[in-house]
Amino acid sequence: MATPSSLDPLVKEMLYIAVSVTNGCGYCVHSHTAAARAKGMTDAQHAELLAIIALAGKTNQLATALQLPVDAAFDADRS
Numbered sequence: 001m002a003t004p005s006s007l008d009p010l011v012k013e014m015l016y017i018a019v020s021v022t023n024g025c026g027y028c029v030h031s032h033t034a035a036a037r038a039k040g041m042t043d044a045q046h047a048e049l050l051a052i053i054a055l056a057g058k059t060n061q062l063a064t065a066l067q068l069p070v071d072a073a074f075d076a077d078r079s
Contacts, residue, residue, distance in 0.1 A: 010039040018053050 005012065013036035020028035033046070041049075072078055 010036060010041055013039055014041065014045075014049055017049060021050075021053050022057065 007015075013032050016032040017029060017036060020032055033041075036046070
């Protein structure tokens with residue numbers, strides 16, 4: 001987190017929150033949420049982040065359950 005980056009420190013913390021939610025790590029969710037709030041994350045941003053995490057998780061589950069093939073336009077293995 002301390003190394004120079006082209007990503008804003010708040011964006012990094014929000015990414016850490018998303019990964020922590022996905023991995024089910026309560027400790028990390030709380031610590032990165034506190035760090036993001038300290039870097040200026042608003043209640044509205046937090047709510048939107050959680051909505052995006054929830055939607056992404058559900059659509060990933062649905063795509064997995066339906067065994068959807070990767071669209072050719074997005075398939076990195078098809079060169």
